Each structure stands twice: as C-alpha cells, then as structure tokens.
Amino acid sequence: MAIRSIELDSAAALLSFEQLRAQLRAIGEERYHHKHPFHLMMHEGLLTRGQLQAWALNRYYYQSIIPIKDSIILSHGLDPSFRRAWRKRIIDHDGDANREGGIQRWLKLAEATGLNADKVRAGTGILPATRFAVNEYLNIVRNRSLLEAVASSLTELFSRDLISLRMEKLREHYPWLSGGLDYFEARLTQAPDDAKFAVDYVYANAKTRAEQELAIQALRDKCDILWALLDALYFAYVQPGWPPPGAFRMRELEE
Amino acid sequence: MAIRSIELDSAAALLSFEQLRAQLRAIGEERYHHKHPFHLMMHEGLLTRGQLQAWALNRYYYQSIIPIKDSIILSHGLDPSFRRAWRKRIIDHDGDANREGGIQRWLKLAEATGLNADKVRAGTGILPATRFAVNEYLNIVRNRSLLEAVASSLTELFSRDLISLRMEKLREHYPWLSGGLDYFEARLTQAPDDAKFAVDYVYANAKTRAEQELAIQALRDKCDILWALLDALYFAYVQPGWPPPGAFRMRELEE
Numbered sequence: 046m047a048i049r050s051i052e053l054d055s056a057a058a059l060l061s062f063e064q065l066r067a068q069l070r071a072i073g074e075e076r077y078h079h080k081h082p083f084h085l086m087m088h089e090g091l092l093t094r095g096q097l098q099a100w101a102l103n104r105y106y107y108q109s110i111i112p113i114k115d116s117i118i119l120s121h122g123l124d125p126s127f128r129r130a131w132r133k134r135i136i137d138h139d140g141d142a143n144r145e146g147g148i149q150r151w152l153k154l155a156e157a158t159g160l161n162a163d164k165v166r167a168g169t170g171i172l173p174a175t176r177f178a179v180n181e182y183l184n185i186v187r188n189r190s191l192l193e194a195v196a197s198s199l200t201e202l203f204s205r206d207l208i209s210l211r212m213e214k215l216r217e218h219y220p221w222l223s224g225g226l227d228y229f230e231a232r233l234t235q236a237p238d239d240a241k242f243a244v245d246y247v248y249a250n251a252k253t254r255a256e257q258e259l260a261i262q263a264l265r266d267k268c269d270i271l272w273a274l275l276d277a278l279y280f281a282y283v284q285p286g287w288p289p290p291g292a293f294r295m296r297e298l299e300e
Numbered sequence: 301m302a303i304r305s306i307e308l309d310s311a312a313a314l315l316s317f318e319q320l321r322a323q324l325r326a327i328g329e330e331r332y333h334h335k336h337p338f339h340l341m342m343h344e345g346l347l348t349r350g351q352l353q354a355w356a357l358n359r360y361y362y363q364s365i366i367p368i369k370d371s372i373i374l375s376h377g378l379d380p381s382f383r384r385a386w387r388k389r390i391i392d393h394d395g396d397a398n399r400e401g402g403i404q405r406w407l408k409l410a411e412a413t414g415l416n417a418d419k420v421r422a423g424t425g426i427l428p429a430t431r432f433a434v435n436e437y438l439n440i441v442r443n444r445s446l447l448e449a450v451a452s453s454l455t456e457l458f459s460r461d462l463i464s465l466r467m468e469k470l471r472e473h474y475p476w477l478s479g480g481l482d483y484f485e486a487r488l489t490q491a492p493d494d495a496k497f498a499v500d501y502v503y504a505n506a507k508t509r510a511e512q513e514l515a516i517q518a519l520r521d522k523c524d525i526l527w528a529l530l531d532a533l534y535f536a537y538v539q540p541g542w543p544p545p546g547a548f549r550m551r552e553l554e555e
Binding site for chain 1: 429439531532535
C-alpha cells in the first residue's frame with residue numbers, strides 16, 4: 046500500500062548502466078541514513094550507553110528479518126542461477142556449520158552494550174515503530190516485482206563507507222564495545238559483493254525506463270525505512286521524546 | 301512479523317463478557333492515543349495551523365485505507381450475516397448515492413486546514429513512518445485470524461469520548477476549522493454501533509482463553525499503530541524534530 050506514483054514520459058530513454066548507477070548513488074546521497082542525526086551523534090561519541098543499547102535492541106529486529114526477507118526473494122526467483130547467487134545472503138545471516146551468521150554477531154554486539162541476548166532475541170521492548178518500518182521491508186519484497194525486491198537491497202551500495210567510519214568511531218569513543226564489532230567486520234566484504242550482483246541484476250532485468258524507475262523508487266523506499274528506524278530511536282531515547290507504552294526504557298534491560 | 305508471545309497457563313479460565321470488556325477497556329486506558337501529547341496540545345489549542353495540516357494530511361492516509369482494511373476482513377468472513385453487518389463500515393467510509401463517506405468528509409477537514417484536497421488525495425509529503433504504521437494495520441487483518449482482525453477494530457470502544465472532546469476543543473481553539481468537522485459528527489454514532497457489534501463478536505467467537513488473549517493483543521497492537529502515527533507527527537512537526545527527506549514541510553502545501 047505504498048503510494049507510488051511514478052510520473053514518466055512513456056518515450057523516456059533507457060538509462061545506461063552508468064546513468065542508472067549514478068541515479069542510485071544520488072538517492073544514497075539524498076536519503077541514506079549516514080546523514081541521520083542519530084548516526085552523527087554516534088560518530089561524535091555523544092550517545093550514552095543506554096542509547097546504544099536502544100539502537101542495538103531495535104536494530105536487532107531488522108537483522109532478524111533479513112533472512113526472511115531474502116527467503117521471500119528466493120521464493121520469487123524462477124531461475125536456479127539467481128537462487129544460487131541470492132542464497133548466499135541467507136547463509137551470511139543465519140550462519141552454517143563453520144561460521145556464525147550475522148544475526149549471532151549482532152547479538153554479540155548487543156551483549157557488548159550490556160543487554161541480555163535472550164531478551165534481545167525475544168524482542169522485549171522493541172519500539173512499535175521499529176516493527177512497522179521493518180515489516181514494510183517484508184511488504185515490499187512480498188508484494189512488488191522481483192526486480193524491485195532486488196533493487197530494495199541496494200542500500201548495500203552505500204553501507205561499506207558508513208560501516209568503515211562507524212567501526213573507527215565506535216572504537217575511538219566506545220572502546221568497551223570493541224569486542225562486539227564482528228558483525229561490521231564481516232559486512233565490509235559481504236555488502237559490496239552483494240551490491241555488485243544486485244546492481245548488475247537490476248540493469249540487466251529492467252527492460253524499460255519505467256521498470257528502471259520502479260527499481261529506483263524501491264531503493265528510495267528502502268532508504269525511508271532505515272531513516273524511520275533512526276527517527277523512532279531519536280524520538281524515544283534522545284531528547285525530548287519518550288518511548289511509547291511498553292517499549293524499552295533505558296537501563297531496564299541491563300544484565 | 302509482529303512479535304507476539306502470549307504466555308498463558310493452558311488451564312486459564314475463559315473470561316466472562318464483563319471481564320473481557322474490562323480488559324479491553326484497560327488497554328484503552330493504558331495506550332489509546334487520547335493520552336498522546338500531540339492530542340493534548342491539540343485540545344489545549346497549542347498546535348499551529350501548519351501542525352494541524354500535517355495531522356490532517358497524514359491521518360488521511362489512515363482514513364484512505366480503512367475501507368481496504370474492511371474489505372480484507374469481509375473477504376475472510378465465511379458467514380453471510382457477518383458480511384452483511386461488516387459491510388456497513390465500507391459504506392460509512394466510501395459513501396453511497398445519498399451520502400458522502402468518511403474519506404470525503406476527511407478531505408473537507410483537510411481543506412478546512414488550508415490544504416489542497418487533490419494533493420492530500422495523492423499523498424504528497426506523507427511521512428514514511430505514517431505509511432509503515434498504517435500498512436501494519438493491513439498486515440494484521442491480512443495475516444491474523446478473523447477474530448483478531450475484528451478485535452483490532454475495537455479502538456472504537458474509546459473513540460466517542462475522544463471525538464466529543466476533540467470537537468468541543470477544535471471549535472473553541474480553532475473556530476476556522478468548524479466547517480470541516482462533519483467527519484467527527486458522523487463518527488459519534490457510527491463508532492459506538494460498530495464497537496458494540498465487534499465486542500459481541502469477539503466474546504462469542506473466542507472459544508478459549510488463549511483466543512481471548514490473542515484478541516486482546518490485537519487491540520494492544522492497534523493502539524500502538526495509532527500512537528506511532530502521532531509520535532511521527534510530533535517528531536517531524538513539533539519541536540525539535542525534523543521531517544524526513546521528501547516529507548511535507550509546513551506551509552508548503554497551502555492553496
């Protein structure tokens with residue numbers, strides 16, 4: 046039920062690979078969450094431990110649905126070679142016999158902030174607004190075309206720079222978190238590989254300009270989801286907001 | 301993908317009609333949006349015209365999906381007598397040959413705030429967080445049982461008191477809005493009728509305590525949706541938040 050009114054001259058020319066990539070990158074510049082004040086405060090060392098806990102707790106809900114999101118995408122992929130490529134993402138997050146996955150690594154980060162991993166896993170105190178925004182990611186991949194679902198993953202085009210900066214700043218300002226950064230370390234190589242595949246896929250499979258515009262809109266919508274997650278955190282846990290009834294209150298969940 | 305962990309002694313006794321109704325009312329006391337600071341400011345006359353515009357615009361998205369929500373519920377109703385009763389809601393909001401519906405009435409309210417009805421209908425500048433919260437209402441009625449979908453409508457148990465107060469306060473503090481209050485006038489009688497039907501339905505169709513608890517949880521989740529809509533408005537348009545990229549900025553949409 047997103048409102049998506051793509052206004053387009055039907056004769057508009059197909060974007061070249063370079064043009065498409067430039068438009069996708071411009072969306073990141075405009076609305077990726079690297080510019081969100083919550084992240085700026087994090088990178089300046091201005092967040093309290095309680096605020097970092099609220100972030101780790103709420104972001105866990107996002108992490109926990111990523112393999113579900115990717116399973117939906119897998120279920121829409123008719124081509125075995127596409128599914129072989131995409132299933133890597135599920136393994137990256139759920140792990141296998143030899144490696145723990147991204148979800149487990151995020152729990153280690155949450156523990157490093159002082160949260161109890163079992164409570165985080167149970168979702169105790171997650172903001173309703175977090176659930177609504179994250180569930181919208183599932184709505185997008187479930188209800189739109191495979192092309193748009195793949196395009197919505199393209200925030201990975203922008204994540205390496207943000208993660209590199211974040212790791213440096215977390216180590217500098219919150220050295221007690223340093224033992225919990227394995228998640229980010231792994232994403233430094235996983236995300237760029239995934240983004241390359243997805244950009245190539247979008248370019249190859251968007252056969253008209255209208256389809257290219259739908260793909261671009263899906264990335265815009267995904268950026269809005271990530272941004273809304275931080276708005277909700279900022280409003281509930283940074284001045285002068287308040288957590289809604291039933292949500293995590295700072296210091297309540299510490300072990 | 302809501303996290304719903306209902307912990308319950310399997311031998312727990314079925315609630316009586318009065319007990320069930322009391323538990324539903326207690327949820328309203330705890331988390332219905334009559335206590336939200338955005339509404340408190342409205343009732344004290346502290347909101348600016350721009351803030352009332354932002355409210356009318358964003359709340360329009362909620363209004364616009366209500367008949368879609370009720371159509372999903374209708375599609376899950378196997379009993380013709382249930383469907384005959386429930387379809388009234390669709391007519392109330394979409395109108396018929398003799399009466400304009402609630403959606404049209406809400407547009408009149410939006411116009412009374414100074415917004416352009418066509419732009420409101422197009423959804424220009426609606427907060428992403430509004431879409432995410434409202435779409436979650438569709439997720440609930442689509443993915444849960446009919447019992448839970450019906451129960452999620454039970455915020456209507458609480459709406460008459462809020463609407464009565466709101467009409468009085470809007471007339472007092474914002475007399476220039478008085479011509480736009482038909483929506484609320486109609487809801488004063490529609491909502492209590494609907495709530496009575498839904499409470500009776502939930503009591504008659506929740507055959508176990510576990511089902512009663514699921515119904516209660518659905519109402520709690522619905523309250524969280526309404527609350528989150530106002531959080532997003534407060535954060536974006538009341539100090540010291542900011543609207544996210546692409547969202548309505550105050551004064552920009554006036555005719």
